[in-house]
Amino acid sequence: MQTTNLLIRQFQFSSNVAKLIQFANKSGFQCSLKECLRAPEMEQIYKNRGQSWLVNPNADKHLNSLAIDICFFIGANWVQDYPTLKPIGDYWATLLSGNVWGGSWGVRDLMHFQAV
Ligand SMILES: [Zn+2]
Numbered sequence: 001m002q003t004t005n006l007l008i009r010q011f012q013f014s015s016n017v018a019k020l021i022q023f024a025n026k027s028g029f030q031c032s033l034k035e036c037l038r039a040p041e042m043e044q045i046y047k048n049r050g051q052s053w054l055v056n057p058n059a060d061k062h063l064n065s066l067a068i069d070i071c072f073f074i075g076a077n078w079v080q081d082y083p084t085l086k087p088i089g090d091y092w093a094t095l096l097s098g099n100v101w102g103g104s105w106g107v108r109d110l111m112h113f114q115a116v
Contacts, residue, residue, distance in 0.1 A: 010065050013115040016095040017068055020113065023091050024072060029079065034069035034111060038062035067114035085110050 021031050043060055046052035052060070061067035072079045072088065079085060082103055089101030092113050102112025 006064060009115060013066050019095055020092055024088055027087065029072040029074060032071040032073065034071060035062060036068040037065045061114040067112060069111040070113065071111055080110060082108060082110065
């Protein structure tokens, strides 16, 4: 039952990522998809490097394919500033209650989009 629920959440997450990409394209951005599913071993490597600050690594939505990292470009320029990307993050939050954009965190992760 729990597996079925996870699969349904992954289907919903994937559909919302597609909507996010379409929204970004209509807003003038191109997208380069990065990491979605992350193996626990990779999470540990990131933690050792100081690139993952989760207290409980099992809470990482990447471990269940419920998070994705996306780089946004205008032309060939990788956009990495919060004000420019905020409308995309705001749109993500409208797609499903509980959706979180990493740009809204204290330590901003502008590429990161996750579901509940
Ligand atoms: Zn991420």
